[in-house]
Amino acid sequence: MPSADQDAAAPARTTVGIIGAGPAGLLLARLLHNAGIDCVVLESRDRAYIEQRQRAGILEQGTVDVLRAAGVGERMDREGLPHDGIELRYDRRSHRIDFPSLADGRRVLVYAQSEVVKDLVARQLADGPPLLFDAEVVEVAGVDPGSDASHARIHYRRPGPRGPGREESRPTAGLSCDYVIGCDGSHGVSRAAVPAALRTTYERAYPYSWLAVTAQAPPVYRELIYAHSTRGFALASMRSAEVSRLYLQVPNGTDPVDWPDARVWDELDARLAIDADPGRRLGRGPITAKSVLPMRSWVMEPMRYGRLLLAGDAAHIVPPAGAKGLNLAVADVVELSRALVQRHVTGSTERLDAYSATCLRRVWRAEHFSYTMTELLHTAPAQTPFQTRLQLSQLDRIAHSRHAAAELAENYTGLPIAPPSPYAS
Secondary structure (H helix, E strand, O other), rough: OOOOOOOOHOOEEEEEEHHHOOOOHHHHHHHHHOOOOOOOOOOOOOHHHHHHHHOOOEEHHHHHHHHHHOOHHHHHHHOOOEEEEEEEEEEEEEEEEHHHHOOOOHHHHHHHHHHHHHHHHHHHHHHHHOEEEOOOEEEEEOOOOOOOOOOEEEOOOOOOOOEEEEEOOOOOOEEEEEEEEOOOOOHHHHHHOOOOOOOEEEEEEEEEEEEEEEEEOOOOOOEEEEEEOOOOOOOEEEEEEEEEEEEEEEOOOOOHHOHHHHHHHHHHHHHHHHOOOOOOOOOOOEEEEEEEEEEEEEEEEEEEEEEHHHHHHHHHHHHHOOOHHHHHHHHHHHHHHHHHHHHHHOOOHHHHHHHHHHHHHEEEHHHHEEEEEHHOOOOOOOOOHHHHHHHHHHHHHHOOHHHHHHEEEEEEEOOOOOOOOOOOO
């Protein structure tokens, strides 16, 4: 059984080198392993860090199907919370969007990204390819499409033996591979390996952030509530039947210390209030975590540079209002796995050559939906009454037009994802 803590788990050669053990890198490793393609995953952090990192919690129907097909859906199916809709609150009114009736039966599942990562890590350490923690990648070489190198090479280093009061670093190690897959986020070494002159970045920074709160309190409602308010946006979500995940729009640069627990709960009550249920207060409980999440839309093109291919946050970021980040990463690696399987089975690079263009079509659709949800539900610092009335008009149209509601439901539950296959198609 491969171990993340043994030198034997660090071969010098593999077919696919994967940088980053987030959900994208780990899922790709599982899909490749299932298809008989060898790979190695390098992660700069330790296991505890990546398993505790709080991120998204909404899985699209397609993502759920992929995780099941990959053999890591057992705990997800047992503990995840199926949701058939969301509630929109605006102008002190509420309206429910029913997903199955509007999106061909599709639904979503509430299951935290940290739990997906735990499931993938456990499965990989049990019977998968090598997964190396504390492996800091310092350089990616030989990926240039004009290079005459027969393979790419990942240079990385890991902590050395520890003694009293010191830690010695090992010399930099090398991993040769046919392809390098960058799943290490927007600040990782993978993205930086693409020459600046050959990449184009598209970005929008938003003039507000989210205060994200985890509380030991039952969810306010059985499904998510997205609330538009003159006081700012609010979202009531959950992690389980006993743990709530709550968000408040706050100014950029906000310090969580300025939001004591009582202020958080009072503001949530105010922003979620509706006339049909006046005076109702959320069930309060201990707040166990607070953080501020800046918001931006960001895409880098292309997603491929020779032997280097990017996936997930290494290539694109969406604001969280559309619940698309994790799901986009899954779609990327499913397409990537199919392309690598095609190359492995038939020798054809047709899908690999089309990888960037194929993924970017979905990426820009998700970027547009996430941007639209963000602009629709938040109150900008300099927002005029005219802009507020436009928001309310669109929310009212969603509430009263099946076509408008279906557009939201279809995008929220996600575009279909072709299932992973051990054979090229």
